[in-house]
Amino acid sequence: MTTTDEPATHERVYSEAEVTQKLQSDLPHWFLEDGWIRRKFKTSGWKGTLMVVNTVGHLAEAAWHHPDLTVSYAFVIVKLCTHSAKGITDKDFELATKIEETIQWQPNKQGFKGQPSALEGTPNEDPRFKYIKYD
Known part of the structure; x- marks a missing residue:
């Protein structure tokens, strides 16, 4: 029996059809293109872009x-591929x-553990504070 210092990694690679189906059901704002899953997050300007x-x-x-x-x-466009x-x-x-969960989090709409949130969330009505264009 031989051993190496490198761990054996046999990651399951999903087929194009499987990726498309999984994105449609679990991550509908993401899409497959050129072997990458991608998502474009729209912001209200440079400050929001840097935060993303x-x-x-x-x-x-x-x-x-x-x-x-x-x-x-x-x-910001995010592209993922292993x-x-x-x-x-x-x-x-x-x-x-x-x-997706973190960038799209809106405490004033989602609450905390099923309870109303004590956090009011970013005042998106005021352009001085708005930074993410939520879906």
């Missing part, structure tokens, strides 16, 4: 799974889900 980038960066680093980002004044597996794996779906 920093949030995605924190989640990606904590997960140790790093997306490609396209960053512009009023949007390079080591050469395809879309559970890592991509899990990180996409966490990104």
Whole structure:
């Protein structure tokens, strides 16, 4: 029996049809294109864009799974693919889900553990404070 220092990683790579079906059911704002799952987050300007980038960066680093980002004044495009597996794996779906939950969180609408939230949420009616264009 031989051993190596590298762990055996046999990540399940989803077929294109499986990815499309999973996105439709679990992540409807994400789509498959050129071997990546992608999502465009629209912001209200540079401040919001930087907040999205920093949030995605924190989640990606904590997960140790790093997306490609396209960053512009009023949007961020997040692209996920598991390079080591050469395809879309559970890592991509899990990180996409966490990104989606965090960026789209609106405490004044979702509450906390089924209770009304003590947090009022960003005042989106006032352009001085608005930063995310929620779906």
